[in-house]
Amino acid sequence: MPGPYPYEPFFAVDPSNVANVATNAQIVVYAPGDPTKTPVDLWNLSRTMPLPNPFATDARGFAEAPLHDTLPVLVWDGGGFSNTIVSVQGLKDDAEAAAGASQASADSAAVAAANATAAVDANMSAAVADAQSAADSAATSAALVNAPADNVTAALVRNPATATAAALDASIGPVAAGKIESRLADYAASLRSVRLELATYDGNPSTTHPTVVDAGVAGWNGYRYWMAHTPYPAQARENPSILASKDGVNWVTPAGLVNPVVSYAQYTGLGYDYGSDPELVLVGSKLVMFHRPSSELNGVKKEAVYRMESSDGVTWNSPGVKVLEMPTLNASLIAPSISYDGTTMTMWVVNGDAVPLRIDRRTSTDAGLTWSSPTACTLNSGSHVPWHIGVTKMGGVYYMASNSKAAPANECVLLTSTDGLTWNIVKGSALPRSGDWYDAYGYYRTCLIPSTAMPGRFDVYASTMTSVSGQRSISLYKSFDWVSSGNTSLKAAVDAIKALDDPYKLIDSFDGRVSADSNIGMPDIGPAWVPVNVASSAVRLLGGVMFLAQGATPSGCHLSSNVETGNGELSADIIARPSGQVDCGLTARYLDENNFIGASLVISIDNTTTNRLRLKTRIAGVETTLIDVTNPGFVRGTAKRLKMKIVGDQLAAYVAGKQVATATIPPSAMTALTAATKVTCQGYNDNTSGFDNVSFKAL
Structure with a gap:
C-alpha cells in the first residue's frame, strides 16, 4: 500500500475567489467520492499523534498540515466552501x-x-x-x-x-x-496581508514601527507573541506601547498593563523631544525592550538607546538604563534591530548622520548593557538607501528588511548576509501592496519572524502608510514566501505543473540580476527584452525592479519582447510604479512604436483627480482613446497591478484585480495589427516608470 501522504499546511480558501477564506470555521476532511463525507483519520506530519477531524481553522483560515496513511487526494468542506487537496x-x-x-x-x-x-x-x-x-x-x-x-x-x-x-x-x-x-x-x-486592529493608549488607531517576539508554543506569561509599537503621527504620541497575542493576529493589552510603557513626559523630563524605534528581545525569563529617544532642542542634538526589562510584560523599569548615547548627533542610532543567540547580542542601526547613510553594527556579551564600537556594514544594494530596518537570523543566514528612503521610496527591500557585515540585496520592492488604502504610500519599518508553521518562510509585520503624514497601520503577511525566487517552493512546483496546459509566453520577476544601468537581462521565461525609443543606458535595474527613465518622446519609450502568437488572445499583468507626471502601462499586439493596442495609467504631477486609466490604439502614428476612466484607484508613487486582456475585439483593463474599464477595438485597428507579434512595457513623459513581476500569457 503506498503512502503515507504528507500534505501542505491547510488553508481554507474558496477556489473560485481567493478573497473568500473560511476563518474560524469547522472543516471536515473526507475521501474523494464519499457522499456521506465521513471524516478520515488524520495525523500530524511526524505521525506521533492523531489530528482532530473535523477541526477548526484559525482567524486567518489556516490549520496544521495533515498526513494520511493511504490517500494522496482528500476533499475538505466547511465554512461554505469545498475543495480538493493533493499530496504532491x-x-x-x-x-x-x-x-x-x-x-x-x-x-x-x-x-x-x-x-x-x-x-x-x-x-x-x-x-x-x-x-x-x-x-x-x-x-x-x-x-x-x-x-x-x-x-x-x-x-x-x-x-x-x-x-x-x-x-x-x-x-x-x-x-x-x-x-x-x-x-x-x-x-x-x-501573499495577501491583513491589517491588524491594534489598541492604542489614546484611542487613535494610527500606529507604526512594530517589533515582535515569538516565545514559541510554550509562550511567555500566557502569550506566544509580544509586540512593541509606537503610535504616530505626532511626536508627542510616539511612545512605546506593549501588546500580546496568542496567534499573532489578534492582539490585546495584557491585564494590568497601562500603556505607554514610556511616556512623553518621561522623554521630555530626560531632555529629549520624543521617543521612537522600540526593539523587543527575549532574554531568559525576561522581556527586554530597547528604545531610542532623540532631540534637537534649542539646536542641541542628542540621541540615545535605553534598555528596560520586565518579568511579566506588565511591570517595567521605565524608562530603563541608558546603554548608548550620542551627545552631538540625533540620527545615528535609527531603528535599532537586534539578533540574540543566547550569548551575544548583535545590533544594527541606520546611521542617518553619515554621508551617505549607512548601517552600523555593534555587539554585546552582557545582554545589551554595554556595546562595542560601531563597525560600518557593506551594502551591495545598488542605489538603495536604508532608513528603517528589521533583522532576524534563520538557518545560519541573517535577513534584513530595509525600508527605502530614496527612490523608489517607501518600498521594502530584502537583503541577506552570512556575517552580519556584508549585505547583498535579494529582492527590491519585496512586499506586494494590498491594493487597499492603508498601504497606498508604502512601507516604513518591517519586522521578520521565522515561520514555524511553514519553515523557510516569515511572518512579516509591516508598518504601512497612507501618505507621508497620514495614518499609519501595521499589517501581517502570514508565512510569507519572501525568498522563494530561485528556490524550490510550492509556487515553483505549481507553476511547473500549470505550464503543461497553460503556458506563459513571458514571465519576468527581474530578480536575481545585478542592479545596474543598462542591465535589462533575459526574462525568467521568454524572448529577450529590447529597448525601443530609449537608450539602453536609460533602462535601469534596481533591486528586482526595472525602471524606464524616459524622455518626452512623442511615441513614448518601450521595453519590447516578441512573445505574442500572431493575432492570438493575450492577457498581461504588470506592477507599475509611476512617480511624478507620467503615463506608464503596457501594450499588446505591438507592431512598432506607431502601431499597437495599449492600456496605461496617467498620473498627474500633483496627484489630483485627473489621474486616470486610458485604453487606446495607435495606428500609423495616430493615437485614439477608446475609453478614459478618472480615478482608477492609482496614485503617484504607489505600486498596483495593472492587467489588460484582449478577447477577440474586446479589450478589458483591471487595477488591483478589479475590472475598471472595457472597450471595443475598432475593426480597422484589428486589421492593421493582424501581423503584430510583440508586447511591451511602455512609458511616456519626462519621468520614470518602474515595472515588476511582468507576465504575458496566451489565452
Whole structure:
C-alpha cells in the first residue's frame, strides 16, 4: 500500500475567489467520492499523534498540515466552501519508489505495472491499462526523480518532448487535473496581508514601527507573541506601547498593563523631544525592550538607546538604563534591530548622520548593557538607501528588511548576509501592496519572524502608510514566501505543473540580476527584452525592479519582447510604479512604436483627480482613446497591478484585480495589427516608470 501522504499546511480558501477564506470555521476532511463525507483519520506530519477531524481553522483560515496513511487526494468542506487537496510530495515519493522498482525489475512487466500504479491515484487505474503503459510511466518517473530543480525543471516541463514533462504528466498531472487553479489560489491567498486592529493608549488607531517576539508554543506569561509599537503621527504620541497575542493576529493589552510603557513626559523630563524605534528581545525569563529617544532642542542634538526589562510584560523599569548615547548627533542610532543567540547580542542601526547613510553594527556579551564600537556594514544594494530596518537570523543566514528612503521610496527591500557585515540585496520592492488604502504610500519599518508553521518562510509585520503624514497601520503577511525566487517552493512546483496546459509566453520577476544601468537581462521565461525609443543606458535595474527613465518622446519609450502568437488572445499583468507626471502601462499586439493596442495609467504631477486609466490604439502614428476612466484607484508613487486582456475585439483593463474599464477595438485597428507579434512595457513623459513581476500569457 503506498503512502503515507504528507500534505501542505491547510488553508481554507474558496477556489473560485481567493478573497473568500473560511476563518474560524469547522472543516471536515473526507475521501474523494464519499457522499456521506465521513471524516478520515488524520495525523500530524511526524505521525506521533492523531489530528482532530473535523477541526477548526484559525482567524486567518489556516490549520496544521495533515498526513494520511493511504490517500494522496482528500476533499475538505466547511465554512461554505469545498475543495480538493493533493499530496504532491507523497506522489513524488511514490514516483521515486516506482522508478527504483522499475529499474530493478525491468524484465517484469507485471512488477513495473504495479509500481507505476502506485505512483498515481486509484482513480487513474483506467488510464494504466496494461503492463507496457505502466512500464513507460515508471521510466518517465525515473526521469522526474533525477531532474534538476526550480527554473531548470520549469524549462524542461515547458517542453512537452522532454522526459521530465512526461514524468510530471504521468505521475502528477492526471491526479492534479482540475486542481491547479485552486492550488494557485491557495498560494496567492498566502501573499495577501491583513491589517491588524491594534489598541492604542489614546484611542487613535494610527500606529507604526512594530517589533515582535515569538516565545514559541510554550509562550511567555500566557502569550506566544509580544509586540512593541509606537503610535504616530505626532511626536508627542510616539511612545512605546506593549501588546500580546496568542496567534499573532489578534492582539490585546495584557491585564494590568497601562500603556505607554514610556511616556512623553518621561522623554521630555530626560531632555529629549520624543521617543521612537522600540526593539523587543527575549532574554531568559525576561522581556527586554530597547528604545531610542532623540532631540534637537534649542539646536542641541542628542540621541540615545535605553534598555528596560520586565518579568511579566506588565511591570517595567521605565524608562530603563541608558546603554548608548550620542551627545552631538540625533540620527545615528535609527531603528535599532537586534539578533540574540543566547550569548551575544548583535545590533544594527541606520546611521542617518553619515554621508551617505549607512548601517552600523555593534555587539554585546552582557545582554545589551554595554556595546562595542560601531563597525560600518557593506551594502551591495545598488542605489538603495536604508532608513528603517528589521533583522532576524534563520538557518545560519541573517535577513534584513530595509525600508527605502530614496527612490523608489517607501518600498521594502530584502537583503541577506552570512556575517552580519556584508549585505547583498535579494529582492527590491519585496512586499506586494494590498491594493487597499492603508498601504497606498508604502512601507516604513518591517519586522521578520521565522515561520514555524511553514519553515523557510516569515511572518512579516509591516508598518504601512497612507501618505507621508497620514495614518499609519501595521499589517501581517502570514508565512510569507519572501525568498522563494530561485528556490524550490510550492509556487515553483505549481507553476511547473500549470505550464503543461497553460503556458506563459513571458514571465519576468527581474530578480536575481545585478542592479545596474543598462542591465535589462533575459526574462525568467521568454524572448529577450529590447529597448525601443530609449537608450539602453536609460533602462535601469534596481533591486528586482526595472525602471524606464524616459524622455518626452512623442511615441513614448518601450521595453519590447516578441512573445505574442500572431493575432492570438493575450492577457498581461504588470506592477507599475509611476512617480511624478507620467503615463506608464503596457501594450499588446505591438507592431512598432506607431502601431499597437495599449492600456496605461496617467498620473498627474500633483496627484489630483485627473489621474486616470486610458485604453487606446495607435495606428500609423495616430493615437485614439477608446475609453478614459478618472480615478482608477492609482496614485503617484504607489505600486498596483495593472492587467489588460484582449478577447477577440474586446479589450478589458483591471487595477488591483478589479475590472475598471472595457472597450471595443475598432475593426480597422484589428486589421492593421493582424501581423503584430510583440508586447511591451511602455512609458511616456519626462519621468520614470518602474515595472515588476511582468507576465504575458496566451489565452
